[in-house]
Amino acid sequence: MKRDERWEGVYSFEDSPFIMEILTELRDEKTGPIAFRKGLVKLGRYMAYEITKTMDVEKVPIKTPLEETEGIIVKDRRNVVIITVLRAAIPLMEGLIKVLDHARVGIVSASRGKAPKFEIEMKYVKVPQIRSEDTVIIADPMIATGSTLIKVLEEVKKYGKAKRYVIIGVLAAPEGISRIKEAHPDVEMFVAAIDRELNEKGYILPGLGDAGDRAFGAPIKP
Ligand SMILES: O=P(O)(O)OC[C@H]1O[C@H](OP(=O)(O)OP(=O)(O)O)[C@H](O)[C@@H]1O
Numbered sequence: 001m002k003r004d005e006r007w008e009g010v011y012s013f014e015d016s017p018f019i020m021e022i023l024t025e026l027r028d029e030k031t032g033p034i035a036f037r038k039g040l041v042k043l044g045r046y047m048a049y050e051i052t053k054t055m056d057v058e059k060v061p062i063k064t065p066l067e068e069t070e071g072i073i074v075k076d077r078r079n080v081v082i083i084t085v086l087r088a089a090i091p092l093m094e095g096l097i098k099v100l101d102h103a104r105v106g107i108v109s110a111s112r113g114k115a116p117k118f119e120i121e122m123k124y125v126k127v128p129q130i131r132s133e134d135t136v137i138i139a140d141p142m143i144a145t146g147s148t149l150i151k152v153l154e155e156v157k158k159y160g161k162a163k164r165y166v167i168i169g170v171l172a173a174p175e176g177i178s179r180i181k182e183a184h185p186d187v188e189m190f191v192a193a194i195d196r197e198l199n200e201k202g203y204i205l206p207g208l209g210d211a212g213d214r215a216f217g218a219p220i221k222p
């Protein structure tokens with residue numbers, strides 16, 4: 001995990017060869033939906049494992065079959081709310097929850113309109129009560145203009161004040177990170193990699209394309 005010096009509280013995993021190998025498969029246009037979804041699940045699992053290193057732990061007394069000793073529990077792992085941003089975060093969340101298995105889960109739908117407005121439509125919001133000891137983890141693989149996550153954070157903050165707000169993503173564009181940090185300076189961000197820029201349609205370059213479409217197929221209007 002590597003802190004990016006351009007922002008406070010923004011980390012990438014560009015120093016992790018294994019995470020970079022999974023990302024390489026996701027970026028490859030030849031990777032089909034089955035492998036794409038599996039890759040997102042794997043990234044969710046490994047990134048969640050890395051993030052437990054930033055969590056508070058507590059010493060606990062235990063008894064082995066032979067004697068008394070001391071162990072630890074990752075206290076914060078017991079107080080997690082994962083917010084899944086439909087659609088593309090579904091496989092990422094599946095991986096996250098393997099490590100963060102005590103998590104309560106909120107689901108929000110967010111659909112980004114076309115350039116240049118990129119209006120966000122949020123139709124479905126089901127979020128549990130957020131408590132002061134909670135780490136809220138917002139899962140969304142792609143952070144492009146940042147508009148989706150700015151809106152999701154605004155919404156989620158209505159459900160109570162958390163100990164930490166953490167975004168977990170696969171790719172982010174510098175523009176999106178700057179906009180999110182400006183609107184929500186209290187948020188921490190962990191992404192596999194920070195890419196170069198956005199194109200005129202708001203896609204991340206070099207990117208991996210449309211994450212929702214690659215995982216689930218392109219939707220049509222009937
Ligand atoms: O940072 P932004 O510019 O707001 O863009 C990022 C959003 O775009 C994608 O969702 P999309 O609207 O394509 O929905 P989908 O997951 O259903 O494909 C992606 O999953 C993010 O939620």
Ligand SMILES: O=c1cc[nH]c(=O)[nH]1
Pocket residue numbers: 088142144202203204205207208209210211212
């Ligand atoms: O590159 C991008 C930008 C937004 N959403 C995606 O799925 N991909």
Ligand SMILES: [Mg+2]
Pocket residue numbers: 210211212213
């Ligand atoms: Mg999409």
